[in-house]
Amino acid sequence: MTVEVLRLGHRPARDQRLTSHVALTARAFGADRVHVSGGEDSGPIETVESIVERFGGEFTAEREPSPKKLVKDWNGDVVHLTMYGLPVQDVVEEDGLTHSEADDVLVAVGSRKVHGWIYDEASYNVAVTSQPHSEVAALAVFLHMYFDGSELDLEHPGGEIEVVPSGQGKKTREPE
């Protein structure tokens, strides 16, 4: 079972940091891979690779030149996060869109640019609130609900550094 994320409409000049936040949120909240479609830009990919090297795990990032083909060929559910979709709390509960029940999932998030085709191609158009906010927030809360909180205990072995949770200050160690 795999959970992957598709970032639509990345604009190199404007979306560098937001796309990096989307990618790192995907990793931290238990996805296996992020596909970045839109303008050619190795920035977010390199950010992810650097974080994986330092903090571990097997998350990968790649450019996606054919997002429509990825979606059409996806063998499982495609979840498009949009404020116009059906409430996430209903979809997760009523349609069993959870890690324990669902097939492979591709979670698509847009940028400011509109991508009309994804509304038609998605298995589900899902709203994390019907309010305008952030694709980063929508992705994080969707994955948190999809994994039912288990993603918070996820470990990322094989890195160079590990955070030691602490009530005060910053503590890190080298993994054993």
Next chain:
Amino acid sequence: MTVEVLRLGHRPARDQRLTSHVALTARAFGADRVHVSGGEDSGPIETVESIVERFGGEFTAEREPSPKKLVKDWNGDVVHLTMYGLPVQDVVEEDGLTHSEADDVLVAVGSRKVHGWIYDEASYNVAVTSQPHSEVAALAVFLHMYFDGSELDLEHPGGEIEVVPSGQGKKTREPE
């Protein structure tokens, strides 16, 4: 009972969009106000005001020239979200840091710039995973856990437009 958010270290040239995402996430996930500290910049404040006018509710945004004073004088809990903190799932459960049990809460999120003092002044340093990702994601998931999902049903009356949740396309209406 009030829940407010403090955005630390906003840099006008670089953080415009991320700070707007922090502010709109605060609004969508049930906070009452966002304080933006750092460089002088009316951009994120105007973004929030425009969204509130169109989509309703009573959320407010303001510049905060004295974040240390705000934190020191806060009459309730100050929750600093940092990947170095204690696991959110433990803090919410063991310390009763939930909307039904807690006092007024100020949730502080940093930018890339480091703000050492907040580690000492916060009531809780809380990690939404011990991995590097995004202050937007951390804020969204913290508020979702703090409100125990009830924020997803929140209404924002008084706007000009309302989204009608839909499985296909974009539907809106004028509120009655």
